Amino acid sequence: MELTTKSFSLSPEVHRYMVEHGDPLDDVQRRLIEETAALGRISMMQIAPEQGAFMQMLTRVSGARRAVEVGTFTGYSALCIARGLPADGRLLCLDTSEEWTAIARRYWREAGLDERIELRLGPAAETLRALPEEPLFELAFIDADKSGYPVYYEEILKRMDSGGLILCDNVLWFGSVADPGNQEQSTRDIRAFNDLVASDPRVERVMLAIGDGLTIARKR
Ligand SMILES: C[S@@+](CC[C@H](N)C(=O)[O-])C[C@H]1O[C@@H](n2cnc3c(N)ncnc32)[C@H](O)[C@@H]1O
Structure with a gap:
């Protein structure tokens, strides 16, 4: 089937316009983005503001009370997810970096979310396997x-009931997943993961061109 591309690559001007026409970022979000930007190139790891807003809304409309994040960095995505949870909701954050998550903790406290978020440091695979x-x-x-x-x-997935949502970031890897000439290990890893999700009968899924690509998989 011939597919028509309706999404387009965002110029900085269109991106700014888009962000400015969603809910405005608050002071905590602005300062967290600025402090992360001051870290240099590594700040690229932070999700985009509109992705954060989308994930906050998705968390809210899903009615989720218990959430987990694998890969927290300086805490922006966690801030958005935690804000989408009800007051008695809980977010478990997993990361290996004491240094980056120290920044996250400061901003979560400022946002009044530190009660809602638990951070566990260590390789995420081990932390997850140790959970009931x-x-x-x-x-x-x-x-x-x-x-x-x-x-x-x-x-x-094995720790979710039917209806559970798994959001997976960077699934487009800046477009390299669809470039057969790119055989870098990270690209191959993402492709293999995308193929796994695409053929998994346990979930329904959609891949969206938000940020660097976001897959939403819903457990059947
Ligand atoms: C892309 S960043 C996360 C960005 C974050 N979600 C945000 O929006 O700011 C990836 C994070 O994964 C963490 N990480 C890398 N390998 C890990 C592992 N094996 N277990 C847990 N965390 C890991 C890194 O320390 C880094 O903070």
């Missing part, structure tokens, strides 16, 4: 090392 095998989560966000995605996905 029972329905623990209604929503998950996977955004850590790309080679680890299949394990994170499996360990989370």
Whole structure:
């Protein structure tokens, strides 16, 4: 079937326009974005503001109360997910970096969300495997090392009931997934993960061109 492309690559001007026509970023979000930007190139790891707003709204409309994030960095995505949870909701954040998550903790406290968020440091695969095998989560966000995605996905999916949502970031890898000439290991890892999700009968899924590509998989 011939497909018509209706999405387009965003210029900085269109991106700004788009962000300005959603809910305005608050002071905590602005300062967290600025402090992360000051870290240099690594700040690219932070999700885009409109993705954060989308994930906050998705968390809210899903009614999720218990969520998990794999890959927290300086805490922007966690801030958005936690804000989408009800007051008694809980977000478990997994990361290996004491340094980057120290920034996250400061902003979560400022936003009054530190009661809602638990951070566990260490390799996420080990932390997830050590959790009880029972329905623990209604929503998950996977955004850590790309080679680890299949394990994170499996360990989370088995800890969800029907209806659970898994959001997976960077699934377009700046378009390289569709470039057969790109055989870098990270690209191959993402492709293998995308193929796994695409053929998984346990979920229904959609891949969206938000940020660097976001897959939403819903457990049947
Ligand atoms: C892309 S960043 C996450 C960005 C974050 N979601 C945000 O919006 O700011 C990836 C994070 O995964 C963490 N990470 C990498 N390997 C990991 C592992 N094996 N277990 C847990 N976290 C890991 C890194 O320390 C880094 O903070």
